[in-house]
Amino acid sequence: MNLEWAIGKKNCDQAKKSNSSICGENSDCVDGKRSSGYLCRCADGYIGNTYLNGPEGCQDLEECKPLLFLSYPCVPGAICENRVPGYLCHCPAGTRGNGFRYGIACHKNFPMREIIIATVLTAGLLTPCLYLIKLAQKKRDLRNLNAKYFRQNGGLLLQKYFSPSKGATFKHIKIFSACELKKATSNYDRNRILGSGGQGTVFMGTQEDGLIIAVKKPEDVAQGQVDLFINGLVILSQIDHKNIVKLLGCCLETQVPLLIYEFISGGTLYQKLHDDPNLTTQLSWKDRLRIALEIADAVSYLHSCVSMPIFHVKSSNILLDENFTAKLADFGVSRLIPIDKIWVSTTGKGTIGYLDLEYFKTGKLTEKSDVYSFGVVLLELLSGRKPVQHE
Template sequence: MAITLAVVLLLLPLTIVSAQEQQPPQPPPQVVRPGCRDKCGNITIPYPFGIGDGCYRDDGRGGFQLECDDSHATPWLTTVGYGVRITNLSIATGEVRAKLKATRYCHDSDGAIGNRSGGGAVQLFNSHYLFSPTRNRLVTLGCPNHGYFVDLSGYYVSGCMSICRPLQYALPGSCTGVACCQSAIPSAVDYYEPYLLDMPKKDGDPILYTTTTTCRYVFLVETGWLSTRYKDVDKYLNQTDDLTLPIILDWAVRNVGNCSAASLNRTDYACQSADSHCVNSTNGAGYQCNCSKGYEGNPYLEDGCRDIDECKREEEPPCYGVCTNTPGSYTCQCPPGTSGDATWKSGCRPKDSFTFALKVVTGKTDNHETFVYLVAPAILVVGRLMVYPMSYSGVSLGMFLPAFMCFWLYLGVQKRKLIRTKQKFFELNGGVFLQQQMRSYNGTSTCASGFNIFSKEDLEKATDNFAADRVVGRGGHGIVYKGILEDKTVVAIKKSKMIEEAPTKEFAMEMFILSQINHKNVVKLLGCCLEVEVPMLVYEFVSNGTLYHYIHGSKGLDSGTAFETCLRIAVESAEALAYMHSSASPPILHGDVKTANILLDDKLTAKVSDFGASKLAPTDEAKMATLVQGTCGYLDPEYLMTCRLTDKSDVYSFGVVLLELLTRKKALYFDGPEEDRSLVLCFMMAVQVGQHQELLDSQLRNEMSIETLEGITLLIMRCLNMSGQERPAMKEVAERLEMLRRYQYHPWAQADANTEEEAQSLLDMEQRNVNYKFTKDYVLDFEGSSTYSFSS
């Protein structure tokens, strides 16, 4: 028994070292969303592409939704709405390989066109695809032949002419104009309609008609095909079957123009992996996502980019020592007991024992060396003492105790270092100041009105160490996890991505004041964790998602009660903002009001959330200038020009939310002409010509009275006034919406008005014939290149 234990202890150091070098294999990176089909035949379908609802990225442009026809011997993968047959998809290169039929004209013996075939026009506009200008060429075969293609307006884009020589004078070479010609295509081409120019034979055309071919072609084709198949072009000139050729399409996320614009709206940002970055598209507007250096996989999924284990790859620089994989990189060190450069053969040499002893005394050895030379011998001594207790009792004990003490000293140093780091972050994040505020509030430093300071371990335990399946959302300021505290309370834990440069006391004071907000339509801040570099915030959990997904999701609105629900949500959201502006002390400005920041519980009660951009209302002019934050489409134009966030900035953003509720259109929509991309501008121009009713969702329009429609239109236009001074206060907006709600469902003739003033207001609303007037002042008019102000 003693001998067996001694053998185990003797082998233990080697076993531990080996375990440190071997890491369990990671599962292969996920390429599709959970539960979605990942292949069509032998073609892998990586997200953002997908088959079926919820499996592809749906951002208002087409192309990512695919369908697989399994009825063919080899299943066909095609794009929904565009009919392009796909043979390969690549996330890394941003390319799609597809099939396209050539356009062919065949002539009879009299020279007349006897047969035409081909794929016709290919329309890719409003999609995520463009024809690749670097990987494709327009090719014209046969002679005499002028092949070209046009754009959507019918204008010439690119083409070339091929002429044949007599056979005895045929010239060897590539596709340079003799029986075959090629031309480059410009960038950003999203429409292809090919034509062959028929050139009737005339007198004096000996060059054109010295030699002719029966069939003539024009087609787009991958450049690589042309270079490898040119020697076989003769066989295509007289074939009667359809000719299908490979082409390359460049794809990108194109609902915004570039990375800078995309990063402003983190809710819609396509680069989901934390280990990814954005690159601008090189062909047309848009952007793509790539995994960071040292990572590979799918950057469009949350955990899509995985660390590359360079130590297992032969193509990496050679390592003749101990290779250790690290996140995004690796290290190559000489084995224990040697030193030198492990990246070249014979670069590691045995260490001088006196030098290492000096390092041990001065405490400058690394962790691996400390274990091998101190802890392992200590275990070895224990094993030998158990086998030969008497003969080694004096000498071995004297060797073991110092080694054992060094080991525990090392562990103690590491533990104290971790404690000091946590304390440092706690102080930098204002923890001490926050505790003082809480203590002065109710005499304790642990809780103030339900507000708690959590440890990092508390939140790790609540989220299963921030497991991927606990993620419930991603916002502009971080990732939100669903957590369950020890007392079984379900919470939402926000793990921020960025470090705010706010002063310590200011941040702590804002956290304390936000914790005191107690309103049924505001998400409650329950606590925070300050012992990490970027503080984590703990909120009450709201179960039914965001208003954005309720409006634009596939679930739809309930027939007959859609407008009632939308109006109630608008009233509740407005009351929450009015409370923060008027009743909180000091007043609180939200700074990023949008439908994605309004949550809905199981009863569809609205709760305003995400105070990542919120600020306490400044008390002096010097503090009013702030870095512009928020979301494109909702930002107050005055705020953009002055960098001064005010309560009227929230009013403008709320006006956009009202528009989004009523129209069920997104605040920014990049399909169609440029003037239609902004919902606000589109609505203002429609009001100007009296066509704003046509923009409303048809279901909502059918449920509201004409008086309610005009009243809410007037309110929206006041909220969206370019001048902040002309906008109503949030309190007035909430009151006005509540009055409209009562009027809609309790007409004036039957209403039980609370006051004569309210009754008179409702009567005025019913009887007023609202006239919309525009004067050259504030609101931009893009058609006339002038400015206008709205009034009634």
């Protein structure tokens, strides 16, 4: 048997309007299931007698205190906070959700902070590592390129000449590295240029031990003449004369081989005679005659004592040290000529005024051509005039 009952014949709205509702505090009015009357029930979060007021009426349920008929409302680990009415569940640190046992519960937070920290640390460590890897790769590529140029420019052949099996036959020269010369010349700074011409540019370099050197950087290199270049380099290394600039070494790790000579600080004879009129007074007749003798001695040495004579003499190829001692250098367009040949045909290169008419006309270079060029230099010393005067 179902027993249904209701209060009066008015529904909730009618009872509220007539102020005749007998529902107590913290209770709600509910229309009866039948066509008339109403009932009272405690609001959500309250429990007690719905028709009474005060302590005997509907009171806060205090969900956070488990009762015999109620289980703990929050998931394990969550903290329950009682409200009037109702309650809240606070998820523990590091989790998210509402903490209700029958709600979203608590789940671990997405570790955004940890991910950000890990990302920053990884980037901080990875960036230097990538830079070091890139730097190491660049150095490796540079080493491979230098090794390629070294082989291409006859480095292996040069090493054979200076191998221990040669004994004391060949005087060793230093083989400079490209990095060493780049550092010595401040990456070939224009302010370090000592001179330039058709055969290349000469830079002043300072080594780590303080020694000053002259680095000749040619404009180009003749292809397919590696053997000739190395043979000539070996012969140049054997030249030992006080009036000839010494070849200290070479560098084969660049696209164009570099030659390293001793540094002469006084400039060229041409500069001393023609560039600054005030400097001509510093060269006395005694100095001029001595310079002429020194040049003649150097040319005679090259013609008679070197197995492959070197040609082309001009005042710009004659360097002067601080004591005005002459040193023949930078042989320009000269070629290394086998001793058994009395002449060799070359292209029409050289400095006008120093070339003998026969060579200029036929291209046949002989020792007599050097004698002619020396005669022109001798006239420069005696007269102080340039080989070619432009009026």
